[in-house]
Amino acid sequence: MKSTFSDYELISRFIDGDQSSFEQLIYRHKNKVYAYIGMYVRDKALVEDLFQDTFLKVLQSLQAGKYHDDGKFLSWVMRIAHNLIIDHFRREKQLNVVSNDNYEGDLFNSKRFADSNVEDIIVQQQIRKDLRRIIDQLPDDQKEVVILRHFADLSFKEIADVTGVSINTALGRMRYALINMRRIMEEKNICLTA
Amino acid sequence: MSNCLIVLRNKGTLQAFYNKTNIMPMGLTSTPFLSLSDIETDEIDLVGDAFGLSSTFGELTDLLDKIGSEVPDDSITERLLDKIRKTK
Numbered sequence: 001m002k003s004t005f006s007d008y009e010l011i012s013r014f015i016d017g018d019q020s021s022f023e024q025l026i027y028r029h030k031n032k033v034y035a036y037i038g039m040y041v042r043d044k045a046l047v048e049d050l051f052q053d054t055f056l057k058v059l060q061s062l063q064a065g066k067y068h069d070d071g072k073f074l075s076w077v078m079r080i081a082h083n084l085i086i087d088h089f090r091r092e093k094q095l096n097v098v099s100n101d102n103y104e105g106d107l108f109n110s111k112r113f114a115d116s117n118v119e120d121i122i123v124q125q126q127i128r129k130d131l132r133r134i135i136d137q138l139p140d141d142q143k144e145v146v147i148l149r150h151f152a153d154l155s156f157k158e159i160a161d162v163t164g165v166s167i168n169t170a171l172g173r174m175r176y177a178l179i180n181m182r183r184i185m186e187e188k189n190i191c192l193t194a
Numbered sequence: 195m196s197n198c199l200i201v202l203r204n205k206g207t208l209q210a211f212y213n214k215t216n217i218m219p220m221g222l223t224s225t226p227f228l229s230l231s232d233i234e235t236d237e238i239d240l241v242g243d244a245f246g247l248s249s250t251f252g253e254l255t256d257l258l259d260k261i262g263s264e265v266p267d268d269s270i271t272e273r274l275l276d277k278i279r280k281t282k
Contacts, residue, residue, distance in 0.1 A: 019279075022278065023275060023278070026271070026274065026275065026278070027271075030265075030266055030271055030274075031263070031265045031266070034263075034264070034265060034266040034270075035263030035264060035265065038263070038264050039263075048266075048270050048273070051266065051270065051274065052273070052274050052277055055274055055278065056277065056278070056281060059278060059281060060281075124261060127257070127261055128261050131257070131258070131261060146258070149239075149242070150255075150258035150259065150263075151263040152263065153263065155239045155241070155242075156239055156241040156242055157241065167241060171241065171242065171245045171247070174242070174247060175245070175247065175250075175251075178247065178250075178251040178254050178255070179251075181254055182251070182254065192257055
């Protein structure tokens, strides 16, 4: 479901009554939002709940006329996702990332299982797990930039918008994050290859 | 071509360069002209590239890019769309 309309055009069409425009917005941004939530929350069911809540909140806000376009729709959606994650952990009175062994889900009951070599998938899953452990040890501001850049696939300009800092600050945080990741891997003698 | 290699050191820009089919044949010493539209930048963050992140931390950024992110299953997207349709 690819659309040539900009986010702003889709939002305008949705507000004018074209319901399918909102679905096109979901298809356009769902992967980034899901990946972002998935890096903070390990329980897969909770990721889905927060993913749904994010887009429901976006829908309600658009219907209530609370969104004023400044060309940063994705940044706005990401902030909503971020606030919902924070709210959840506040409610749970647990500020650390939830640890849940079921996070990886049923590896063999996935579409990728049919498409790829099983051994490759297992290796990739292990590397992802190790990388998450390393990223979890980063300071929050550095961790956020790494997640937004490499897992939510945002540009540095978009990261600057989402986090409310300048592009230079976002770049600096990324540099420190990568330096720290290298240090952690050296200290713990971790060698990752994909 | 060697001139280009010296100028376009950053990995992403080099990738963009090599992706093009108009690379000069061997033996020619003149520098090929690249217009802005010739450089494919869809997959490259020029800001990050200019900052030298991929050239300085290549082993880490490559790993992070290769591992990538988990995307929602079709069933998750469908459940979301069902909820959205009911909410409307």
